[in-house]
Amino acid sequence: MNRWAYRTVLPTYRLLQRVKNATTRLIDPPVVVLLYHRVTDLPSDPDMLAVSPDNFHRHLAYLKDRFPVVRLEDDWSVLREPSVAITFDDGYADNVLEALPILDGVGVPATFFISTGNIGTDNEFWWDQLERILLRDVSLPASFSLMDRQYSRAWPTETMAQRQALYVDLNALAQKVETERLEYWLEQLSRWAGQENPGAGLNRSLTENELQRLARNPWATIGAHTVSHAALSALSEKQQRYEIFTSKAVLEEQTGTKINVFSYPFGNRKHYNRTSINLCREAGFVKSAANFPGQVHRWTDPYQLPRRIVRNWDLDTFVTNMKYWI
Numbered sequence: 136m137n138r139w140a141y142r143t144v145l146p147t148y149r150l151l152q153r154v155k156n157a158t159t160r161l162i163d164p165p166v167v168v169l170l171y172h173r174v175t176d177l178p179s180d181p182d183m184l185a186v187s188p189d190n191f192h193r194h195l196a197y198l199k200d201r202f203p204v205v206r207l208e209d210d211w212s213v214l215r216e217p218s219v220a221i222t223f224d225d226g227y228a229d230n231v232l233e234a235l236p237i238l239d240g241v242g243v244p245a246t247f248f249i250s251t252g253n254i255g256t257d258n259e260f261w262w263d264q265l266e267r268i269l270l271r272d273v274s275l276p277a278s279f280s281l282m283d284r285q286y287s288r289a290w291p292t293e294t295m296a297q298r299q300a301l302y303v304d305l306n307a308l309a310q311k312v313e314t315e316r317l318e319y320w321l322e323q324l325s326r327w328a329g330q331e332n333p334g335a336g337l338n339r340s341l342t343e344n345e346l347q348r349l350a351r352n353p354w355a356t357i358g359a360h361t362v363s364h365a366a367l368s369a370l371s372e373k374q375q376r377y378e379i380f381t382s383k384a385v386l387e388e389q390t391g392t393k394i395n396v397f398s399y400p401f402g403n404r405k406h407y408n409r410t411s412i413n414l415c416r417e418a419g420f421v422k423s424a425a426n427f428p429g430q431v432h433r434w435t436d437p438y439q440l441p442r443r444i445v446r447n448w449d450l451d452t453f454v455t456n457m458k459y460w461i
């Protein structure tokens with residue numbers, strides 16, 4: 136581009152872009168939906184799911200100061216300025232023990248999407264089992280062979296780097312198969328490792344009592360997140376129907392409230408399909424949250440709301456990301 140273009144065309148273009156963005160924000164202000172999983176301090180967190188209570192408190196104080204923090208289930212077509220919604224996935228016990236007091240203290244609402252299969256049990260989610268078996272400092276056999284009709288394969292497991300590679304591979308494969316097949320893999324892995332199952336410990340889900348406490352809190356909304364946390368796209372329509380409808384029914388029975396929002400496990404576009412969306416509509420959900428980046432606008436499909444994953448960031452990093460997102 137020549138000098139004339141730099142002096143005139145570019146600034147004009149940028150000015151027009153700014154006018155367009157400002158107009159869009161006025162006429163159709165975006166909502167940014169944040170996705171948290173856990174609020175706690177963990178000794179090991181390979182999937183980066185936990186935000187420390189201190190950082191979470193700073194995030195919320197900043198949000199409350201700068202934006203309307205809206206409820207996911209509300210009608211957003213009436214909003215007149217850029218807004219934020221806070222969500223949690225999975226249903227870990229720390230949601231009540233550590234996140235809820237902070238939300239309550241700052242005074243902002245959040246929606247908690249809960250997988251019902253582990254409620255009131257001492258069972259871990261499969262990714263926590265993988266972490267416990269593979270990534271802790273314990274002795275393991277020199278290689279692991281997975282028996283499966285489609286994904287049979289052997290991995291060396293002598294070094295921590297090799298175990299991490301196995302962890303990453305199994306993590307990816309697990310998102311492609313149905314629940315029973317994954318349980319069979321986890322049984323193989325447990326038997327191979329020869330470890331006693333110590334129970335879920337820090338990784339436990341809510342008890343029934345904690346779920347009810349959460350549901351009673353005026354800042355909290357409960358949403359469904361399937362029973363087993365399987366990727367819906369790996370399931371038949373019948374299995375999807377079971378996962379979606381049963382998680383809703385269980386939560387409604389436990390909390391005595393109507394559950395009208397849902398989030399897809401894993402939530403990327405490859406993890407759910409048209410059938411999942413249709414079943415969510417049929418189940419009576421008003422919105423379903425996905426897990427890919429973006430803003431929610433009036434034209435956004437309410438059954439595929441984009442969300443932004445929040446990591447254990449200090450305030451500066453969080454603010455930098457928020458400015459980029461909104």
Ligand SMILES: [Zn+2]
Binds near residue numbers: 360364
């Ligand atoms: Zn999840």
